[in-house]
Amino acid sequence: MSQVEPLRQEAIEEALAELPGWTYADNRLQKTYTFGSFREAVSFIVRIAFEAEQLNHHPELHNVYNRVTLALTTHAAGNRVTARDVELARAIERIAWVK
Numbered sequence: 001m002s003q004v005e006p007l008r009q010e011a012i013e014e015a016l017a018e019l020p021g022w023t024y025a026d027n028r029l030q031k032t033y034t035f036g037s038f039r040e041a042v043s044f045i046v047r048i049a050f051e052a053e054q055l056n057h058h059p060e061l062h063n064v065y066n067r068v069t070l071a072l073t074t075h076a077a078g079n080r081v082t083a084r085d086v087e088l089a090r091a092i093e094r095i096a097w098v099k
């Protein structure tokens, strides 16, 4: 399936141009979101969980109080960034804007 092929560096950079705050490092797309409270941060995580299940693609999640750090990579592509990670990052951006 083409979606599980690793993206070329140029494709990753193109995608990142439309994903403010996201970076590419260690074969992952990463971003840290900061909220007003722990409750908001956990709410964000729960909404991501539903989206991840819909997409059948799951982020690595790390939470400290009001911060949530996400790392996206595709296990099925040998832990490389694929179009599925870009799709999930876009979905997460939409979720982050809905308060």
Ligand SMILES: C[C@H](O)[C@H](O)[C@H]1CNC2=NC(N)=NC(=O)C2=N1
Residues within 6 Å of the ligand: 056, 057, 058, 059, 073, 074, 075, 076, 077
């Ligand atoms: C069977 C199922 O499609 C796979 O296990 C899915 C589930 N979620 C996944 N999430 C991520 N991040 N990478 C995967 O390769 C992946 N594979």
